[in-house]
Amino acid sequence: MAALTDGELTVLGLLVEQPRHGYELERVIEERGVRAWTALGFSSIYYVLDKLAKRGLIEATGAPSSGKSRTTFRATVSGRELCAAATRDALTTLTPTHARVLIGMANSPGLPDADVVTGLTKRLDALRDQFADVRATRARQAPLPTAASAIFDYSEAMLAADISWTETTLARETAMDKYDIKKVRRALYSPPSKEFTVVDVPELRYIAVDGRGDPNTSPAYANAIEALYGVAYALKFASKNTLGRDFVVGPLEGLWRADDPSVFVTRRKETWEWTMMISQPDWIADDMVKAAVDNVARKKENPALGDIRPHTLVEGTCVQILHIGSYDDETPTLDRLHNHYLPDNGLTFNGDHHEIYLSDARRTAPAKLKTILRQPVKPA
Missing domain, CATH: 1.10.287 (Helix Hairpins)
Incomplete structure (x- = not known):
């Protein structure tokens, strides 16, 4: 015989106790607080009574005196037997709970x-x-x-x-408290826009991907950025859910290099090599990065995902400035840095040109874009 639903077993059990009509069942259900542990509305009672009667588990004791609601029902022999068996099962069976709040969390x-x-x-x-x-x-x-x-x-x-x-x-x-590298390392992420400043950059952790070509036209660059952000947010969610430690996804950063640094001034972008990065808190381990990459890859194909890697960057002494405006308008600032500030201060290049994109280019007018231009240096 088919199993009983929770509502059917509840009503059948009340009729095993004693014969009852619909209104009395409703009164007992209300008095005993049954609805705190099973879903059984007033209209559902009559639906359940009909189902139990059709299965021969209950029967009417006589003709109704004034409508269906006054028809009294009692459990049959087979109803009592099934109720007893189902009750034994209910007492011993562990029913998994799938609280919707867990999906929300x-x-x-x-x-x-x-x-x-x-x-x-x-x-x-x-x-x-x-x-x-x-x-x-x-x-x-x-x-x-x-x-x-x-x-x-x-x-x-x-x-x-x-x-x-x-x-x-x-x-x-x-x-x-969310870890936010822009606040934790405020001196590194809030330079002035009017003058160059010298900062000492400690060892920092990133997820990174390498490539070459014009960032405005290269499909590889677009794939790299999409992959980076996908993995960065997967790491954020994993950190919060498994470690109880949340963080703000850092800004996109890029290391730019070329055999001839002058191409950054002349904007010959097709010759640029790049490493795009997003900073990570120091508690994000390499195995977490791999798991995040695998998780994102299961949801969406992206050839750049296979190239995402943990990256540790040590830059040391750097000169930096905040550029406000279009990326293509960086030329005068870079010219001042390369050809005036560095030689005037007895400094030379000691690493890749580093840019930190504080603005979302999709939502910010080019004239208002904020980009940190950073250059590792050493004595000339």
Whole structure:
């Protein structure tokens, strides 16, 4: 015989206790707080009664005196036997719970922090209201039989655990300080725009991908940027979900090199070689990078994903300045750096030309783009 649904077993169990009509079933369900642990609406009761009757598990005890709602039903012999078997199974079977909030938490790194906090706060308020309702229902029915007390104990314990989990998660969300390299390394990411400054850049961690050619026209460059951001956000989500440590995805950065540095001034972009990068907190291990690459690759094909790698950069002493304007308008600033500032201060090149893109070029007018131009140097 087909198994009983939770609603069917609940109604059948009440009829095994004693014969009842629809309104009495509704009253008992309400009094015992049954809806706190099973979905059973008032209209559902009659649907369930019809199903149980068609299966021969219950029967009407006589003609209704005034409509269907006053028809009294009782469990048949087969109904009592199936109810007993299903009850034994219900007492021993572990039913996995798939709380929807877990899906929400899995996706929460993609939301603004304020939205996550607001959602959890509303959930906590609803849980507390539900807990109060269950306790009030229990108090109205006191004293309760042992079985009924056990049901209320379970409902209260589950709600209390959910409240505790939500409170803890909410506290963690509101207390979590996101690592932001632009704030942690403020001196490196907020240079003035009027003059060159000298900074000492420590060892920093990145994810990186290499290539060559004009960034405006090269498909390889476009693939590299898409792959970098995909892996960067996968690492952010993994860090928050598995390590409990969140961070702001850093700005796109690029190392640019050529046999003749003058091509950066003349803008001969087809000869440029580049390494595009996004900074990572020092707790992001190499195996996490590999896992993130694999995760992104399963969702979308991109030939550049296979070239993403962890990268440690040590630049040491650097000269930098903030350029405001189009990338193609960097020439005068680079000319001043290469041909005036460096020789005037007894310095020479000691590494790749480094650019840090603080603006989103897709949403920012070219004249307002902010780019840090950084050059590692050493005594000439």
